[in-house]
Amino acid sequence: MDSAASEKSIIALDSWLKTPAGVYVRAWEQACLDDMTADIFGFNAVQVGLPQIDALAANRMPNKWQAATRATELDPQQLAAGGKQIAVALDFAELPFASQSLDLVVLPHVLEFAAEPHQVLREVERVLIPEGQVIIIGFNPASLWGVRQGLRRVTRSPYLPVAGEFISMPRMKDWLKLLNLGVTRSHFGCYAPPCRTAHWLGRFAFMENAGKRWWPYLGAVYMVHAVKRVKGMTLIGPAWNKKAAKAPQAVPATNRK
Template identity: 85%
Template sequence: MDSAASEKSIIALDEWLLSPAGAYVRAFEQACLDELTADIFGYNAVQIGVPQIDALAANRMPNKWQAATRTSTFDELEFAASGKQIAVALDFAELPFASQSLDLVVLPHVLEFAAEPHQVLREVERVLIPEGQVIICGFNPASLWGMRQGIGKVTRSGYLPAAGEFISMPRLKDWLKLLNLGPTRSHFGCYAPPFRTAQWIDRFSGMEAAGQRWWPYLGAVYVVHAIKRVKGMHLIGPAWSKKSSRAPQAVPATNREIESRE
């Protein structure tokens, strides 16, 4: 998939996210991202792609950016700017940020529609500070939606944008570990069958609780949280004095006798 095709496929995803099924996905991901980002602290955070989701809404960092593709429409950039964020048009494989300058990067459905997903992850690792964090949203191929998408490619009646190459959770975690991005938490959601209307999706809303309990890894969407680990780096605690940290030692009786005679 070349760069132009990648950008077109992301635009197709933007249109799909405005559908009833897309609204269902956005609601789950927004709630999950709000929970994950609320307690991530630092100075600089970036959301790359999918301006329909405000991934940094609950985060309290002073500098937050919404990055979009160079082919994003004015309306999409305006949507990002309305959330008190700065819209930055860029190529996902070449992020215009200095190395080790960002505390948090959020990638909602970017890797599966990127021409070079490995390069995107390498760029994320480069711009993150040590112990910086990344959150990735993706469609789960091991789900009812993934099965429906596979059948749709044969019958040419796909449920999700056809250009996407959906990445399984184990595969994504392997990629992250190779870049020293250690996965810490993962969430699955959207267990309703792949319906196209809000009415039918709502009828199966009870499957959310059932799915979380009985088949938690088969949700249509996953959210993965990872931290950049730097080898040889250790967190340093307070520099307590060694003398003050030790308990006072008892003076031997013979020494006490000598001291009393003096």
């Protein structure tokens, strides 16, 4: 998939997100992101693509950016209200940030529609500080939606944007491991069948709790949280010897009252 095709794919996803199924997905993703990012601290965070979701709404970092390949797809007033700045990239495989400068990067449905998903991940690893964090959102091919999408040649009616190359959770974890991005937690959601109307999606709302309990890995969407591990990095702490272990720990001056 070249960059032009990738651009068309992202535009197709933009249109799909306005459908009842897209609204359903966005609601779950927003709630999950709010819960996951609220307690991630640091100074600099960036959301790459998909401005229809405010991935950093609940995050309290002082510097937040929205990266996009087209400035025209961003609403400056909306970004200003959310405390975010605009960062335009010609390609998400070349992010306009210095190496080791970001504490958090969020990739909502970016890798599955990227021309070079591996390179995008390498860029994320480059711009993250040691112990920096990344959150990735993707469609789960091992779900009812994934099966429905696989039958598109028979039904001639795709449920999801056809140009996306959906990546399984195990495969995603392998990619992250190769870049020393250690997965700390993951979530699945959107267990309703691939219905096209809000009415029928609502009728299957009960499957959300049932899916979490009985078939947790079969949600239509997943979210992965990983941390950048740096080999050879030593955390500063007390000397771990018997003599030091018996001595009382010093209290930092900033914590004294």
